[in-house]
Amino acid sequence: xxxxxxxxxxxxxxxxxxxxxxxxxxxxxxxxxxxxxxxxxxxxxxxxxxxxxxxxxxxxxxxxxxxxxxxxxxxxxxxxxxxxxxxxxxxxxxxxxxxxxxxxxxxxxxxxxxxxxxxxxxxxxxxxxxxxxxxxxxxxxxxxxxxxxxxxxxxxxxxxxxxxxxxxxxxxxxxxxxxxxxxxxxxxxxxxxxxxxxxxxxxxxxxxxxxxxxxxxxxxxxxxxxxxxxxxxxxxxxxxxxxxxxxxxxxxxxxxxxxxxxxxxxxxxxxxxxxxxxxxxxxxxxxxxxxxxxxxxxxxxxxxxxxxxxxxxxxxxxxxxxxxxxxxxxxxxxxxxxxxxxxxxxxxxxxxxxxxxxxxxxxxxxxxxxxxxxxxxxxxxxxxxxxxxxxxxxxxxxxx
Ligand SMILES: Cc1cc2nc3c(=O)[nH]c(=O)nc-3n(C[C@H](O)[C@H](O)[C@H](O)COP(=O)(O)O)c2cc1C
Numbered sequence: 250x251x252x253x254x255x256x257x258x259x260x261x262x263x264x265x266x267x268x269x270x271x272x273x274x275x276x277x278x279x280x281x282x283x284x285x286x287x288x289x290x291x292x293x294x295x296x297x298x299x300x301x302x303x304x305x306x307x308x309x310x311x312x313x314x315x316x317x318x319x320x321x322x323x324x325x326x327x328x329x330x331x332x333x334x335x336x337x338x339x340x341x342x343x344x345x346x347x348x349x350x351x352x353x354x355x356x357x358x359x360x361x362x363x364x365x366x367x368x369x370x371x372x373x374x375x376x377x378x379x380x381x382x383x384x385x386x387x388x389x390x391x392x393x394x395x396x397x398x399x400x401x402x403x404x405x406x407x408x409x410x411x412x413x414x415x416x417x418x419x420x421x422x423x424x425x426x427x428x429x430x431x432x433x434x435x436x437x438x439x440x441x442x443x444x445x446x447x448x449x450x451x452x453x454x455x456x457x458x459x460x461x462x463x464x465x466x467x468x469x470x471x472x473x474x475x476x477x478x479x480x481x482x483x484x485x486x487x488x489x490x491x492x493x494x495x496x497x498x499x500x501x502x503x504x505x506x507x508x509x510x511x512x513x514x515x516x517x518x519x520x521x522x523x524x525x526x527x528x529x530x531x532x533x534x535x536x537x538x539x540x541x542x543x544x545x546x547x548x549x550x551x552x553x554x555x556x557x558x559x560x561x562x563x564x565x566x567x568x569x570x571x572x573x574x575x576x577x578x579x580x581x582x583x584x585x586x587x588x589x590x591x592x593x594x595x596x597x598x599x600x601x602x603x604x605x606x607x608x609x610x611x612x613x614x615x616x617x618x619x620x621x622x623x624x625x626x627x628x629x630x631x632x633x634x635x636x637x638x639x640x641x642x643x644x645x646x647x648x649x
Contacts, residue, residue: 269373270640272297272329272628282635283607284600288331288614290590291511291553293458295375295614297331298607299628302556302594302618303379303461303515305336305350307391312342312352314361319368322376325621326369327642329628333369334461334513334616335362337381337468340444343414344382344469347391347404353380353448359455366456372642377459379515380448380504382441384469385417385430385478386561402426417472418479418486418496424564432481441469442500449507459511459553462504466561470497471517474543475535475562488532490539498546505551513592514547515556516540518578521566535562537578541585548589555582556592556616572596573606580611592616600631 273296274281285297308317318335325333338351345352352358362378369376388403388410395401403426404410416437417430433441445462452460464470472478474493479486485496505512518540519526526536544555557579560566568574579593594616597603603615621627629649632639641649 266643267371267373268327268640268642268644269371271327271372271642272299272331272374273640274632275638275640278637281637282604282632284604284615284631284635285637285639290459290614292509293375293511295331296373297329297628298614299330299603299631300592300614300616301325301330301333301621302616303334303336303463304618304622305346307347307349307393309349309351312339312345312350312354313358314351314365318351318361319365322365323368324625326372326374326376327645328625329639329641330374330621331614332375332377332459334459335365335376335378337379337383337463338448339381339383340448341382341441343411343416344384344387344441344444346383346387346468347389347394348409349391350383353378353451354444356451359451362455362457370456375458377457377461377511377513378452379461379463380445380452381463382444382469384467384472385415385421385423385427386467386472387415388412388428400426403428417469419481421478421480423467423478423562435483435485438485438496442503445500445504446507449504452508457510459513460504460508461513461515461556462501463515464497464501465515465517465556465558467517467563468561470500471535471562473497474516474539475520476532477520477522477534477563490532490542494543494546497543498550501547501552502550511553512551513554513556514552515558516543517559517561518557518575518582519559520563521560521568522563523565523567537581540578541582544582544589545586548586554590554592554614556594557582557612558594570596572599573602576606576611579606583611583613590614594618600627600634603631604635 520534593612
């Protein structure tokens with residue numbers, strides 16, 4: 250056995266077959282579908298515009314990626330997506346959504362990620378990671394444990410939670426079943442910034458191609474920008490939009506300074522709370538008008554792409570579910586600043602809808618989550634529907 254192991258160049262990095270061309274058009278014409286047209290973001294070119302959105306797997310071992318992640322990410326990497334953004338990965342242990350969340354707060358978490366990144370690169374696919382802090386929505390359960398628990402709530406210490414270390418911009422709980430978070434002091438906020446920067450150092454060593462900062466779905470940054478969750482009386486919160494954006498933008502600036510490859514930020518373009526975004530000059534919830542300002546400030550800081558999602562910050566949200574749900578928000582952000590690259594996610598299953606978004610200039614890349622989870626071969630089927638043939642992994646060619 251030993252001789253066999255010695256014969257391969259290490260477990261990390263030995264691949265029987267590289268597939269750098271998968272997901273690229275075989276017979277190039279003058280105007281192929283935009284979905285399969287390469288795009289340059291910052292200093293990096295992605296082979297197509299199908300990006301896998303971050304998807305928590307609740308399968309980490311004390312923040313360390315496991316074989317599950319290799320298989321989950323590997324299944325998409327070997328089927329021709331242009332890029333994969335790994336799941337919300339916390340920069341501090343108490344910033345995890347659940348005990349099984351991914352983390353990058355300590356060096357030992359790098360090795361299993363290197364294996365995943367190396368495999369993804371062997372398939373010609375770019376890979377990034379979503380750096381996150383769950384804020385007032387930390388210390389909960391994986392969905393399948395939650396189903397047994399009966400409700401969505403803060404996990405107790407007996408359930409491996411950390412209810413005494415749940416922090417947010419203000420002591421406003423996410424719902425009655427969640428603990429009231431402790432208001433973060435300015436010193437604590439600097440420590441969180443430092444943790445993001447330290448995690449970025451690890452991302453460099455691992456070899457990630459891009460980083461996405463999680464500022465969506467009610468987690469820490471998202472809760473900072475919304476007047477529903479940030480009622481601070483200092484210069485980092487309250488009614489003033491400039492105050493609410495101040496700390497997230499400071500954090501983004503520090504991340505930008507620490508990372509020279511593409512930097513994405515995911516936002517929730519609206520809280521989906523009842524009523525208007527603003528009434529009689531008073532901000533009632535976070536919405537598209539504030540999102541446009543947030544995005545334009547990010548652009549000034551050198552953020553390469555804004556990834557548009559929505560919701561998650563208001564437990565009574567009333568989301569209007571429909572295909573391409575976030576496309577109008579992405580389009581508004583692009584119209585406000587045509588130079589800003591925008592990615593859109595949300596109920597995009599139909600390749601023709603994805604292609605139309607790109608052709609009509611409403612977004613620059615398409616992120617998919619559940620469609621890829623259901624069917625990692627989505628890119629191959631999309632190519633067929635859009636009338637082109639793309640390279641399939643050598644190992645899978647007989648299936649197509
Ligand atoms: C299992 C699962 C895990 C998710 N985990 C994350 C996550 O880690 N970070 C994040 O920003 N969004 C997460 N999301 C949201 C997705 O990235 C995506 O925005 C959402 O599913 C809508 O896109 P879709 O209609 O293509 O699935 C998750 C969604 C699912 C289904």
